Amino acid sequence: MRFSTRGRYGVQVMVDLAQNSTEGPISLKSxxxxxxxxxxxxxxxxxxxxxxxxxxxxxxxxxGYLLAKKPEEIYIGDVIRVLEGPIAPVECTDQYGDDCCEKTEFCVTREVWVKVRDSINDVVDSISLADLIKDSEKEGEKVNLFDDEV
Amino acid sequence: MRFSTRGRYGVQVMVDLAQNSTEGPISLKSxxxxxxxxxxxxxxxxxxxxxxxxxxxxxxxxxGYLLAKKPEEIYIGDVIRVLEGPIAPVECTDQYGDDCCEKTEFCVTREVWVKVRDSINDVVDSISLADLIKDSEKEGEKVNLFDDEV
DNA sequence: TTATATCCTACTAAACCAATCGGAATTTGT
DNA sequence: ACAAATTCCGATTGGTTTAGTAGGATATAA
Incomplete structure (x- = not known):
């Protein structure tokens, strides 16, 4: 259960642009x-x-490249879905409301994947580029932001 | 961003066992x-x-096979993690609390993947086999359980 | 002793991933 | 006019993963 490098790199690039393209375009080389x-x-x-x-x-x-919108208006979910395709932990959750496999009986397990899909979308659609670079402005402190971890 | 068939089939098998192994073992053939x-x-x-x-x-x-515990005590997350490995949308979220890439500066984007990971785990650890087969006992009605969809 | 099972190790064809390669088109600065 | 920088675009490639298949060895009920 991995995102490919496409989504990961994409987010990295967008964050980099948000941090660096304040005055003029940024080349991919940099x-x-x-x-x-x-x-x-x-x-x-x-x-x-x-x-x-x-x-x-x-x-x-x-x-080079520039953000097309303000960092506050670009959500991580948009970036990920462009590069990874729609978030669908299994194929049959690809379209909303569609019924999936040709199973004769009602597909019990689909409920799981629909909930996973919705929860991933909720997370990535709640984080904007601005949210991420806000953290990085505390640069130098290197505090642990993840106090929910063990 | 897909689960492989391993996790999906695994959940299907477990649900099938929960539904059918009430008296005696069930062969994989069936x-x-x-x-x-x-x-x-x-x-x-x-x-x-x-x-x-x-x-x-x-x-x-x-x-054949039997569930080792009651359906109430088996969570989908357990099944998935056995067959798919730990849920880690990107590699650096594989172990909790570990720091990831050898980036010199603080890794801003990791926050995204940690939140995605935790949210997936929350979902799959909140659904038991019993929850799923409870739904299927309403068999025949074929109601749409997913009223959160479009 | 036969049929039915799980168990186990290899092998394989196809798809996907993460690049690399080689150039064409566009724009700036000299 | 020209060189350098840069985006743009399509093709190719090596490696890994996926989703199985093949072929048996082992165990047990009838």
Whole structure:
């Protein structure tokens, strides 16, 4: 049960843009260096974010990418669904309200996957880019934000 | 972002056992027929559930599998984690409290994945086999249980 | 002793993942 | 006009994972 690198890198790129593109476009080269990712691979992912209206691109020298909206208006769920496809822990939860497999009897287990799907969507749709970079502004302290862990 | 068939089939098998093993062991052959799954493939999965203490096996003719505990005491999360491994939407959330990548700066995005992980675990650890088969006892009505959907 | 089961280890075909490669098109600065 | 920087685009690739299949060995009831 893993997200692929697509969603993970995508979120990293968006956060990086939010942190760095305050004045002018940011090249993928610099994002790749800061985030320690393959520039070529990002070239494959980021155009999808552009087509989805999450970033804007400026071509040519000194070009690069910019967020298309304010960090407060971009939710992690949007980024993930663009790069990973709809969140559907099993196939039959892909479309809402559809009935799934051709099982003759009522499919009992679907309830589980629907609840998982909805709960993931709730989480990722409740966190904006602004929420994430707010944390990073406390840079240097390195506090543990995850006090819910063991 | 999918669970593999392992987790899905595993839950199906456990539900099938809960529904059918009230008196005596159930063969994988019959489970496979009812659930329309490959018997041989189940032979690969179900022993893992046995080693994890979720089912008991009885070998030989008229043998088969039984739940090792009451349906009220078996949670979907247990089944899934046995067959899919720990729920960790990205690698660095695999162990609790561990810090992840060797990023020099604090990893902002990890917060997202930790919250997703915890929310999935909360859901699957709140649904027991008993909860699922309770629904199926209303068989025949075929009501839509998912009124939270569009 | 036969049929029915679980148990166990390999093997495999297909799909998917995470890139890499090689260039075309666009824009800025000199 | 030209070079450098950059996005854009399609093809290819090596490795891993998935979802099984194959072929038996072992155990037990009838």
């Amino acid at each position: 994002v790749a260096e800061r985030q320690k990712l393959s520039e070529h691979y990002l070239e494959q992912l980021v155009p999808e974010l552009r087509k989805a209206g999450l970033v804007k691109s400026i071509r040519g020298a000194q070009g | 489970v496979a027929e009812r659930q329309k799954l490959s018997e041989h493939y189940l032979e690969q999965l179900v022993p893992e559930l046995r080693k994890a203490g979720l089912v008991k096996s009885i070998r030989g003719a008229q043998g």
